[in-house]
Amino acid sequence: MTGRRRNSSxxxxxxxxxxxxxxxxxxxxxxxxxxxxxxxxxxxAVACGVVPGTTGGSGDDxxxxxxxAPDKTSATDKPGMPAMAQAYARWVNAxxxxxxxxxxxxxxxxxxxxxxxxxxxxxxxxxxxxAVVGSYSQYASSFLSPLESAGIPYIGGYGLTDDEFKSVxxxxxxxxxxxxxxxxxxxxxxTCGRVALVRPDTVAGDELPLLLDAGLKAAxxxxxxxxxxxxxxTALDDQARQALEEATADPRKKGCVVPxxxxxxxxxxxxxxxxxxxxxxxxxxxxxxxxxxxxxDSSGGGSGPYEDAYVTGWYPEASDPRWNExxxxxKEQAFDDDRIDPADAGVQTTWIAYTVLKKVVESLGSGxxxxxxxxxxxxxxxxxxxxxxxPTLRWRFQDLTAVVDFPRLxxxxxxxxxxxxxxxxxxxxxxVNVSKTLESTDSE
Numbered sequence: 001m002t003g004r005r006r007n008s009s010x011x012x013x014x015x016x017x018x019x020x021x022x023x024x025x026x027x028x029x030x031x032x033x034x035x036x037x038x039x040x041x042x043x044x045a046v047a048c049g050v051v052p053g054t055t056g057g058s059g060d061d062x063x064x065x066x067x068x069a070p071d072k073t074s075a076t077d078k079p080g081m082p083a084m085a086q087a088y089a090r091w092v093n094a095x096x097x098x099x100x101x102x103x104x105x106x107x108x109x110x111x112x113x114x115x116x117x118x119x120x121x122x123x124x125x126x127x128x129x130x131a132v133v134g135s136y137s138q139y140a141s142s143f144l145s146p147l148e149s150a151g152i153p154y155i156g157g158y159g160l161t162d163d164e165f166k167s168v169x170x171x172x173x174x175x176x177x178x179x180x181x182x183x184x185x186x187x188x189x190x191t192c193g194r195v196a197l198v199r200p201d202t203v204a205g206d207e208l209p210l211l212l213d214a215g216l217k218a219a220x221x222x223x224x225x226x227x228x229x230x231x232x233x234t235a236l237d238d239q240a241r242q243a244l245e246e247a248t249a250d251p252r253k254k255g256c257v258v259p260x261x262x263x264x265x266x267x268x269x270x271x272x273x274x275x276x277x278x279x280x281x282x283x284x285x286x287x288x289x290x291x292x293x294x295x296x297d298s299s300g301g302g303s304g305p306y307e308d309a310y311v312t313g314w315y316p317e318a319s320d321p322r323w324n325e326x327x328x329x330x331k332e333q334a335f336d337d338d339r340i341d342p343a344d345a346g347v348q349t350t351w352i353a354y355t356v357l358k359k360v361v362e363s364l365g366s367g368x369x370x371x372x373x374x375x376x377x378x379x380x381x382x383x384x385x386x387x388x389x390x391p392t393l394r395w396r397f398q399d400l401t402a403v404v405d406f407p408r409l410x411x412x413x414x415x416x417x418x419x420x421x422x423x424x425x426x427x428x429x430x431x432v433n434v435s436k437t438l439e440s441t442d443s444e
Contacts, residue, residue, distance in 0.1 A: 061101045063361060063369050064125040067350065068108040068117075068143075069136040074232045075112045076262040078136040078158070078194050079339040082107035084350040085134055092354075094333075098361040101369065105199075108368040121146035121281055130371045131155050133357050134350030138204055140164050152371045153378065158289075158346060165406035171378055171395050173352045173380035173386075175412045176433070177204075178211050178403075180287040182437040184258065184312040185215015185224075185415035187427075188285055191310075193253030194225070196246040198239050198268055199260045200230035208260055213421050214441045215434070229261060229268065236264070240271035244279040256283045265290040266299070273305050275405040287347040288417075289311035293424050301422030310427065311417045316353075317424050318343035322388045326351045343424075356393065359384045391431065393432020403438045412438055 067085035089105040092098060106127055108120035117139035123214045124132055125146055127166035134156045137143055140163035147154055148169055157164045159176020188195055195216065199208045205228070213223040225246035247255030249272050257272065259265045265286065278280070282304055296306045316322055329351075334340050338346055359367055360377050384393040391413055401409045413431035417424045 017402040045309065056206045063098050063101045063357075064102045064104040064106065064127060064129050065128045065131045065133045065357065066106040066108060066120070066127070067133055067135050068110050069138060069346065070112040071109050073112040074319075076138075076264075076346075077112075078346040080341055080344050080347040081134055081136055081158075081350045082109075083334065083337055083339040084330075084347045085354065087330060087337070087340065088354045091329045091335040092358070098358055099365070101361065110137045110139065110143070112138065114142040118142040118146060124152060125150040128399040130369060131357060131374055134353030136160065138202075138345055140167075140201075144169070150371070151375065153375050155356055155374075155378075156349055158349055162207065162405060165403075165408045167408065169375070170408050171356070172408060173390060173393060173411065174349065175409060175414065176406075177208070177287070177413050178291075178406055178409070178438055178441075179314070179414050179434050181208055181211035181260070182215040182218075182434045182441070183416070183432060184287055184310065185212040185284060186218050186222075186432075186434065186437060187215075187310050187312065187416055188256050188258070189216040189219020189221035192221070192256035192283065193250045194247050195221070195258060196225040196227055196243040196255070197258045197260065198227040198229055198236075198243050200231045200262075200264070202231055205231075210441055211438075212258065214437050218437045218440065224258065229264065229331075231264070233264060233267065235271065236268040237271045237275065240268060240275050244272070244276060244282065248280045251280065252441065254281060254283055256285050258285045260287055260290050262290055266295060269299055269305055273299070276305070278315070283308060283310075285310040285312075288315075292341070292345065293318055293343045294341055296419055296422060296424065305423070306419045307422065309419045311419065311424060313345065313415045313417055314411075314413075315345070315348050316415060317417050317426055318348075319423075319425075323348070325387070348389075352389055355386050356384050374383045401435045401438070402439075405441060406438065409435075409438070 018190045067082045069081040071077050071079040085105045089103045092103050095105060108123060110117040110120050121143035129152060131153045136158040138160050140161040141416050144163055144167050154170045156173040157170055159174050164170050164172055197209055197212055199205045209226045227239050227242050229236055243257045247257050259268045261268055288311060291311050299306060324412040330340055330342055360374050363382055364373055378395050381394055381396045390411055395410055399410050400407060401412055403409050412435040413433050415431055417429040
């Protein structure tokens with residue numbers, strides 16, 4: 001989990017409105033774009049691109065959405081999310097479109113910058129996008145304001161910031177970082193001695209200790225040691241030493257080190273692996289997004305530092321057959337696109353978010369598809385079956401959990417995985433609900 005660097009200027013967090021002016025709702029574009037117009041749209045911005053519909057539908061009706069994520073930055077990048085959205089568009093259009101309508105996906109790079117995040121949102125408004133789908137940005141306070149002003153729903157964000165669980169126009173598909181950390185704390189509280197959390201020294205990173213400690217407290221465990229690291233650090237020897245000293249301070253029980261640094265987790269583990277021989281053995285643990293199968297493979301597999309590590313996720317492990325349809329889409333439409341890793345939590349979230357979009361459009365039948373009608377469908381209790389990748393999703397008021405700090409949270413289920421013989425496998429069957437643990441963070 002990342003967030004604003006402390007030395008960066010950031011905008012004042014917008015007030016979450018109680019209602020959205022209907023007059024601001026953009027309409028679905030229904031004019032058939034000529035080939036020349038498509039070229040013009042594709043070049044609307046250096047950071048942004050478009051995948052036009054290719055087949056299906058009547059030829060004069062489109063559903064335009066946007067997906068954004070950072071790429072080619074010095075911090076966390078998620079290029080697989082826009083790439084997955086583009087592959088999904090090619091696939092759905094090759095098979096009849098969304099209920100006969102062509103899907104047009106605009107993409108944008110927010111560069112891990114709050115100014116560019118706002119630019120992406122304003123571009124979505126300008127291009128009459130009916131939704132922003134399956135996206136990643138640490139600057140929700142920047143991009144939500146333009147979306148709220150235009151009434152554009154934000155479907156299936158990564159769950160990186162608390163604002164994503166507060167805005168009435170946000171429709172999260174997972175429990176975000178809050179659920180992952182709370183669930184991991186519950187698991188470690190039953191098995192670990194001293195626990196050390198290594199996390200970004202950012203505003204968003206400041207929330208991680210509270211969430212992990214809530215899970216530890218639920219298991220009657222002491223709070224974790226809080227080890228901070230610069231978001232763009234290139235060496236983390238000092239943090240590795242501090243974490244190892246904290247985790248081995250009690251000789252009676254094996255301690256645990258929890259790196260939660262997104263892409264910088266690998267940088268930390270390089271230091272950890274070199275220095276750990278000077279300390280008693282400890283166990284590692286993390287959350288998906290910071291650790292996945294590719295990270296485990298690159299760090300030595302079964303002989304690496306992640307062997308026996310606990311990893312908390314939102315979804316079933318990547319080898320689960322419930323992911324087969326997504327993998328077939330990737331194989332069919334993006335076989336040689338190395339940006340798309342089917343084990344990446346961002347790619348998986350984008351797939352689920354577009355599953356929601358597809359279900360919404362189908363529910364509207366031959367009626368208008370607009371930001372307004374999409375919001376109405378979601379707010380009025382549309383059920384979305386994701387094929388077992390999540391519980392059934394629904395965003396009615398009565399479906400919201402009683403977590404005061406995260407009022408838009410509807411899915412507080414997590415999965416527990418463990419690394420065995422270098423492979424991420426299920427540690428428990430099914431999902432574990434952590435809503436009660438999250439509720440306990442309200443009083444922290």
